[in-house]
Amino acid sequence: MSIAMMLIAYLLFTMADTTNKWMTLLGYPALQIAFTRYAFQLVITSAEVSYRGIERREITExxxxxxLRGAALASATVANFFALKYLSLSMYSAIMFSAPIFVSLIAWPMLGERVGPWRWFAILAGFIGVLIIVRPFHHNFHWAAIFSLYGAIALAFYSLLTRKLVQKVRPHVMQFFAGAFGAVVLLPFAIWVWVPVxxxxWLMMFWVGFTSWFGHEFLTRAHKHSGASVLMPYSYSFILYMTLAGYLFFDELPDWYTALGAVVIIASGLVIWVREKRLKSSEANA
Structure with a gap:
């Protein structure tokens, strides 16, 4: 059941990002789209909070x-919406899945997690995979890849902050706070660039907000039933979904550089996953 939830979550994220790319190509500013995404999330999560309740200490403490979690997610969203206009969905998704590599790198100073030689090797290989995709010194380099790379780094911080908060703050409260933060912070920028809709x-914008929220719900519930050590490999379904969506809706196919870089990133992520799984297993048996 949890694996099915994981696959559905990334299918919903693919629907959201595909719709985002469509709207940017129609000429709608990324800041406007990002604001409406969080505004719709805020409406949905406000209804959920009114039903499930919220404890003041969850926020105050x-x-x-x-x-910081809300800022990481909101800035990643804006950066990714900028990038989606110019990058193929396959390139965008491959860069985004360097996030687990950044998580392993940042977890060392931020959470004090031990990083062994195998994980350092995987981190280095993952960076090489990113360079293969981005090609910073190649004539085909596009500046939008930098925005996508920032999005991956910001999502790594978001993931680590979520890991720290999950034992203290309930998931629906975190969803509500993230929606409120994104909507409030992005509102003045959205007004500044607003284009009549x-x-x-409007239906597309609502769809983005709904699929983003629903995807996070499935993702959260999947992790309630199974640990990350079980679910992590299935997250790479996102790259397959996005590649298929790019071909069907935008006639995009990944070039050899993107395909090779994606393979290197996936292999690096799986090495990190295997090492973390073995470390947790040894700790449990100690």
Whole structure:
């Protein structure tokens, strides 16, 4: 069941990102799309919070970590929406899945997690995979890849902050706070760049907010039933979904550099996953 939830979550994220790319190509600013994504999330999570309730201490005792988490997610969203206009969905998704590599790198100073030689090797290989995809010194290099790379780094911080908060703050409260933070912070920027919205585009914006929220719900529930050590390999379904969506909707196919870099990143992530799984197993048996 948890594996099915994981696959559904990344299918929903693919739907959201595909719709985002479509709207940016229609000429809608990334800041406007990002604001409406969080505004719709805020509406949905407000209804959920009114039903499930919220404890004041969850916010007051964890306010600054929640702010940093919200800032990491909101800035990653804006950067990714900028990048989606110019990058193929396959390239974008491959760069985004360097996030687990950044998680392993940042977890050492941030959480004090031990990083052994195998994980250092995987981190280095993952960076090489990113360079293969981005090609910073190649004539085909596009500046939008930098935005996508920043999005991956910001999501790594978001993931680590979530890991720290999950034992103190309930998931629906974190979803509500992230929606509120993103909507409030992005509102003045959205007003500044606002473009009149056609009725059918409003539906697309609502769809992005809904699929993003629903995807996070499936992701959270999947991790409640199974640990990350079981679920992590299935997250790479996102690259397959995005490649298929890019071909079907935008006639995009990954070039050899993107395909090779994606393989290197996936292999690096799986090495990190195997080492973490063995470390947790040895700790459990100690």
């Amino acid at each position: 964890n306010f600054w970590p929640l702010v 056609e009725p059918e585009v």
